[in-house]
Amino acid sequence: MNRLALALAAASLALSCKHVVKIHPQAVEHNTFGTQYLEAGDLDKAQHRFELALEYNADYPEPYNNLCLVWVKRSNLARAKDFCIRALRLNNDFAQAYNNLGYIYLQQKSLGKAEDSFRSALKVNPGYIEARYNLCLTLLQLKRSDDARVCYDKVIETNPSKADPYHDLCELDIEARRYDPAIKECTRAIELDPQYATAYFHLGLAYEGVGKHCDALQAYKACVGVERNNAECRNNLDSAQRRCALTDAALNKNGEELAAGRSPAGLSKLGAAELERGLVPEAERHLKQCIKLDGRFGPCHCQLAELSRQRARGDEARYHCKKCLNYTLGEQNGLERQMCEKLLKAE
Numbered sequence: 489m490n491r492l493a494l495a496l497a498a499a500s501l502a503l504s505c506k507h508v509v510k511i512h513p514q515a516v517e518h519n520t521f522g523t524q525y526l527e528a529g530d531l532d533k534a535q536h537r538f539e540l541a542l543e544y545n546a547d548y549p550e551p552y553n554n555l556c557l558v559w560v561k562r563s564n565l566a567r568a569k570d571f572c573i574r575a576l577r578l579n580n581d582f583a584q585a586y587n588n589l590g591y592i593y594l595q596q597k598s599l600g601k602a603e604d605s606f607r608s609a610l611k612v613n614p615g616y617i618e619a620r621y622n623l624c625l626t627l628l629q630l631k632r633s634d635d636a637r638v639c640y641d642k643v644i645e646t647n648p649s650k651a652d653p654y655h656d657l658c659e660l661d662i663e664a665r666r667y668d669p670a671i672k673e674c675t676r677a678i679e680l681d682p683q684y685a686t687a688y689f690h691l692g693l694a695y696e697g698v699g700k701h702c703d704a705l706q707a708y709k710a711c712v713g714v715e716r717n718n719a720e721c722r723n724n725l726d727s728a729q730r731r732c733a734l735t736d737a738a739l740n741k742n743g744e745e746l747a748a749g750r751s752p753a754g755l756s757k758l759g760a761a762e763l764e765r766g767l768v769p770e771a772e773r774h775l776k777q778c779i780k781l782d783g784r785f786g787p788c789h790c791q792l793a794e795l796s797r798q799r800a801r802g803d804e805a806r807y808h809c810k811k812c813l814n815y816t817l818g819e820q821n822g823l824e825r826q827m828c829e830k831l832l833k834a835e
Contacts, residue, residue, distance in 0.1 A: 515544035667697035699766030786815030
């Protein structure tokens, strides 16, 4: 996946201030002040307070967990991991420490250990939404798409107002070329978070997947409106703008030609323009009308051959491929001819 799982997981790192073991009041006070400093970004004062808490109670798990966070923020993962492990040795039912340890493993690309840690956190607290979301991200990196989908469904069921799971499912469906559900998922993510630049980007990709380049253009424009310097959206915006303009011009021009004379050439151009916009049933109908008007018009056979191949209609693809090769010249419909040559050669 293109999404940065580590940055997302970091947002779920949790502070813990209470524990069931009886502890010295001063230890609790220092740990509480430490969490406040940590949330404010003052790592030195936070570390000092957590260390003071441990001077009062060396077997107090929470300061160890919170020192783990201090060293994560200082990018010293080895030291951070040591503190998380010490917290878990003192309390093996410490969900937050398991989650934070999983985050460290995720950064270190130890995906199996990360999965085990997040599952341990959920075993202690099944309602721990941050740990479950981190588990979903880990399953994505492990390329276990089906497991990730089940995981995201649970996140959405527990917290339907969180935009990230919808976005991640959108990206997952784009990779699987399931563009229609991807459009719905990214649209939902944007409804929940209108400032979600990456969701606009992937919505644009999903629209491009079904040939709706004008809709993709609007998605990329919205992305740049939210995040002005988003390079991916800016790059795709230019290409979508060209394709949108070409598609609209082709539909208008060839629609007029079709209305005027219903020529095979006009039907072929109209079908191509409709395919560009993802209007597959309309394109197929017009291309078949083209063949009905002139069964020897090669370009329409070529287009239908490619369309049949994409829709896994093997017999139709081979039939139209033979016609395509017979009724077009080498320089015509070059890509379709190459596809047909390979398809027929494989028989």
